[in-house]
Amino acid sequence: MNKLKILTILLIMIGLSGCEQSATGFSLPAGDVAKGEQVFLSMQCLSCHEVEGYERPEGTEDTLSVSLGGKVQSLKTYPELVTSVINPSHRLAKGYDTTKIQVEGESVMPVFNDVLTVTDLVNLITFLESKYELEPYSQTKYIMYH
Numbered sequence: 001m002n003k004l005k006i007l008t009i010l011l012i013m014i015g016l017s018g019c020e021q022s023a024t025g026f027s028l029p030a031g032d033v034a035k036g037e038q039v040f041l042s043m044q045c046l047s048c049h050e051v052e053g054y055e056r057p058e059g060t061e062d063t064l065s066v067s068l069g070g071k072v073q074s075l076k077t078y079p080e081l082v083t084s085v086i087n088p089s090h091r092l093a094k095g096y097d098t099t100k101i102q103v104e105g106e107s108v109m110p111v112f113n114d115v116l117t118v119t120d121l122v123n124l125i126t127f128l129e130s131k132y133e134l135e136p137y138s139q140t141k142y143i144m145y146h
């Protein structure tokens with residue numbers, strides 16, 4: 001099968017699994033975090049993204065800084081991460097200056113679908129997934145004044 005066919009199948013699977021859902025019915029082979037890191041670095045994802053523990057290429061820190069990974073209150077599901085990478089405009093990241101992250105509704109993030117192999121993609125997503133950490137929901141503490 002060629003890359004395009006596999007990607008089409010992936011897209012259909014994502015479509016079938018719905019946007020908000022878990023990974024039910026969506027099972028890709030296990031990925032490799034270290035190899036995914038190599039993909040992440042070689043594709044220059046850090047020119048627009050920040051990830052804790054990684055240095056950004058010089059001069060890019062001020063331009064665009066969409067953070068990936070870190071502590072979150074609800075984890076991104078595997079299909080959500082796949083969608084973010086192969087179809088960046090599907091849903092734009094929240095909490096950013098919309099004049100910086102999109103142009104006429106299209107994400108400024110390049111589409112890497114013609115340069116990544118499916119294996120690269122699986123490894124890349126496995127790497128990204130490993131960077132997120134679930135932060136338990138903490139209730140607001142009310143201080144008692146005496």
Ligand code: HEC
Pocket residue numbers: 040043044045046047048049064066067068081084085088089091092093094100101102107108109110112124128
């Ligand atoms: C030219 C800048 C640019 C490059 C290069 C880039 N991205 Fe992005 N990316 C963005 C922008 C802007 C957003 C926010 C808008 C959106 O959600 O598409 C984003 C969003 C994302 C999101 C969703 C984040 C969220 O919280 O919803 C993921 C995951 C992601 N990028 C992964 C990657 C990976 C992996 C690479 C490298 C293969 C990469 N990006 C390369 C600009 C970029």
